[in-house]
Amino acid sequence: MELFAGAVISGITVGILYGLLGFPIVLLYKCTGVANFAQGNIATFLTFVVFVTMRSAGLRILPALGIGLASAAVTGAVLYLVGLRVNADSADHVNMLMRTLALYLLLAGVINVRWSRGEPFAFPTVFPQGALHAGLINISYQAIGATGVAGVLAVLFWLFFKRTAMGVLFLATAERRDIAQLLGVDTRRLTTIAWVMAAVVSLLVGVLVAPTNLLAANMMDLFLLYSFTAVILGGLTSLPGVFAGGVIVGVVGNVVTVYAGDDSSNIAIFGLLLLVLVVRPSGLFGGPSLQRV
């Protein structure tokens, strides 16, 4: 029983991270209508930036993280401006999706050229070593810290979207981009900001994941798929839904791993994705999408 409870609890903690990476995916999807397949590799790339900064400049994790955040902002803006913004209006859906996959390949290529020799690397954690013992269940401080950071970010985002003028502009753009544009919202500027935010969140996810998963070029490959499953479970356009979806994916994945092994866990999450599409393609939390004819 404690095996099960432990699997559920660690499933929740990792699931919140799936949700945290899914969050910028939903944000960008709502703002631009494009699902960003490069999100995972953006996280890996930026985590490598932090890692290399620490190694070459001999910095500790926190100052290196500061440099990482700055490069995240630049990376997000550059990827969007160079990769997605040019000729976007005349591009069809396949074209835009493939652009994010081209960025996926590009980032993986850059990592492999420069940094991946000798991977996987141990990555330092910002949280204390050890674990919290509660009855028979152990939760590592790393997991608690990661969940805490994710929770704080979720609250910050909630405040941003509900309480600030720019947040409301974001919601308006996400709801109806064309109308927001007509009302004078500079949607391109907002989308650039959304990409910056997405890159920053990705970096944080990468830094939170790397200590447990070890830093490697393919660190986020499966993680990205889990996050996407969380996004679909959450209803594709629901910002709170993606966290709930992430927790479901995390718990299912962890419980199956404990009882049936890693292989089965991936198949189970894939099965979960297919099941949701069969039973409720609009997700557990998404309403039916409005289609315009």
Add this chain to the structure above:
Amino acid sequence: MPIASAPARSRTLPLALLAIGLLFPLGGMASGRLLDVLTLGLIYAIAAVGLDVVVGYSGQLALGNFGFVAIGAYTSAVLAGRYGVSVWLTFPCAIAACAVVALAVGLPMVRLPQLGMALVTFFFAFIVSLLLAGQTLRRWTNSTDGIPVPALPALGADALTPYRLYYLAWLLLLAVVLLSVRYAGSRSGRMLRLIKHDEIVASVVGVNVRQAKLWAFVFSASAAGIAGVVFAQAIGFLAPETFPAIESVHLVAMAVVGGLGTIAGPILGAVAFTVLLEFSRTAGSWREVMFASVLLAVLVFSRGGIVGLLQLAADWLHGRAPVRALANLAVGPARRLRGLRRRSPATPPATVPRAVARPGAVDQSAGARADPPDHAADQILSVRGVTVQFGGLRALDDVSLAVERGSIHAVIGPNGAGKTTLLNYVSGVQRASAGTVALDGRVLGDLAPHQIRRAGIARTFQHPSLAPDLTALENVQLGTLGQQRQGLWADLLPLRSTRVRERAGRSDAWQALELVGVPAARAQRCAGDLTPAEQKLVDIARAIAARPRVLLMDEPTAGLEEVDIELVARILRQLNRDAGLPIVVIAHHVGFIREIADRATVLDLGRVLAHGTPEEVTSNTEVVDVFLGREHV
């Protein structure tokens, strides 16, 4: 982009044959490693061409097709190596295995438009490589240790030489190309193009969108399965690291760089990239960066890929002449291949007998014509108590509508009144929290748009809704889907029934175009090149081509000049009077409504404000208030 124009499209087969033709002598000239690499290029091309049907034509991203190459390869190697099946026999087995897996994965994913296929297939690619390397299938795949591939016995020789393998791959590529070109030019291909343009319009026109996508996906997976068997032969030993998940993305990238939706493009892209990547191994990981940069550059700056650039260059240099000349060289032998003609030279019928060209002349309505139209119970279409809620907004609130047999019924109201929502509900695009629709007394229940279309309710759209890269005629042919079964086999095989059906569909389409007055010369042009007024007429022709029992029209006059409004009014009257077709029409133009409508229903803020004759409702003070603003009175 040049690939969208009709002349470019008719070059699909010649260009593809040209690309394949160029590859034929290469096998004789090359040897050693180059020959092996070229064979590999052909194998990738087989998978990439199949992929083009899904990605290039239906506009869905399939990111797991190298997974099917793996399934094909392992199916062949395991059946031949472990169970002693003849390697030749493993071809159909590999195709079947891929088709079955594609069905299982495809059925759920087509339920989510656009993102569904991309996400599920991407995940699928990773699942395949995890399973190959994992323990679950160890008994067959030998996990990371890999399995040897039994060599394919050549006919009349002991083993397949590299030359023979090259030409085997070449022949299989030719077969897949011929099938893909036929697919793209068939009714199924037309459906895919409309789906790419607008899924909702496609479903309303009568396309079973999910099924069409699923067949395209299964087709591409089967092609990948064929590629897999040859791939296994080419490399001789299968191990999981040969099938990384990301290779599926590379496969799409090859098709993109070559030029999507051209068949020839994916061939060129696959061969070019395979050769380049093989001979730049010394560059290490820089290859990946180069590959990704080229891909991104093509995606951002040149949608047509290599083929697009070639066409552009040819057009620019010589005003299209050389491409034609080359195309003509290749088209001779092609024409002789039976059943490959993409479009038989159908000419419009010189005269259309009116009696035949009565789209609405179905038996019931023909009988009803005898009755006077004021029979209140005699309703062809009846909508009861429809309520549609968008969040906090009631777009429709308990709306009912009764359309009398043989009448023109106008639905009018200011912007946001819920007119289009009502039409969307009737045509199955919009779900409602309450309400029923009955066609000729039969309640339709919860049907998908294409089923409603098949039941006999057709509609036109407010916005441009034709597939821009199909001709007007081909667009109208799509309208004749209504009464047909939607099978892929019938389209791919050279069956007599298929030819009969195509001919019948084409002649129905010509009649419909004639009826709305689109001249034959314009009907052969791409829909994207037509004027807005012509596009509206073609949209109407598409709706009436399958002889609906009711026609719904969303703002047929929107954005038209006064003369064109006159024209549309005349056509509607003609359809209604001559063919007895009941019409429900949304319009803003009060003059238009007074001129053509028998009855009118006024909607405001989701409620029925009034109904009656057009004169009655337009003189109703409440209605005038709504239309002109209260302060006006």
